Amino acid sequence: MDMQQAAEQADAMLDATVNAVVPEVQWAHHVTTAGSCNVNRRRMVTTIISEQRRGSFLGVVERFWRKSGYTITSVNRDQEMPAIFARSSDGFQLALDVGYKGQAHFEVITPCVTKSDVAEPTSEPNGPAYPLGQIPTPNVRSAFWSAETPVPSTPSPSS
Numbered sequence: 242m243d244m245q246q247a248a249e250q251a252d253a254m255l256d257a258t259v260n261a262v263v264p265e266v267q268w269a270h271h272v273t274t275a276g277s278c279n280v281n282r283r284r285m286v287t288t289i290i291s292e293q294r295r296g297s298f299l300g301v302v303e304r305f306w307r308k309s310g311y312t313i314t315s316v317n318r319d320q321e322m323p324a325i326f327a328r329s330s331d332g333f334q335l336a337l338d339v340g341y342k343g344q345a346h347f348e349v350i351t352p353c354v355t356k357s358d359v360a361e362p363t364s365e366p367n368g369p370a371y372p373l374g375q376i377p378t379p380n381v382r383s384a385f386w387s388a389e390t391p392v393p394s395t396p397s398p399s400s
């Protein structure tokens with residue numbers, strides 16, 4: 242596998258993950274970085290995910306990752322900036338973290354593979370395709386994800 246093939250697999254993992262979130266959230270591609278033998282693909286969520294819904298959001302992703310056969314390697318239960326980390330059986334590392342102003346970031350880091358050129362992702366974001374470095378903090382309201390009432394009886398991510 243070369244870096245382009247690994248990047249395409251990372252894109253497929255990201256596509257499947259964001260498509261598993263229901264109701265959907267709006268996202269945009271974030272910067273791709275290529276190391277000496279690995280690639281980092283990133284997506285930023287522009288939907289407002291309220292503090293009250295963050296645990297549910299991470300729970301949806303955690304359950305999808307487990308169902309997909311990924312091993313959950315770590316969970317940060319911080320109220321304001323929670324995160325979850327996983328690894329696939331073939332060495333891809335996945336992360337979902339909530340950062341500044343509640344912005345959720347998805348990232349997949351590929352294992353070390355054969356060096357090659359890496360093209361930008363080809364999947365279309367489900368919102369504006371912002372220029373790199375110009376993705377706004379969350380600004381899209383969702384009747385569900387932006388609500389400020391807790392979701393009743395939804396388990397939070399487990400370790």
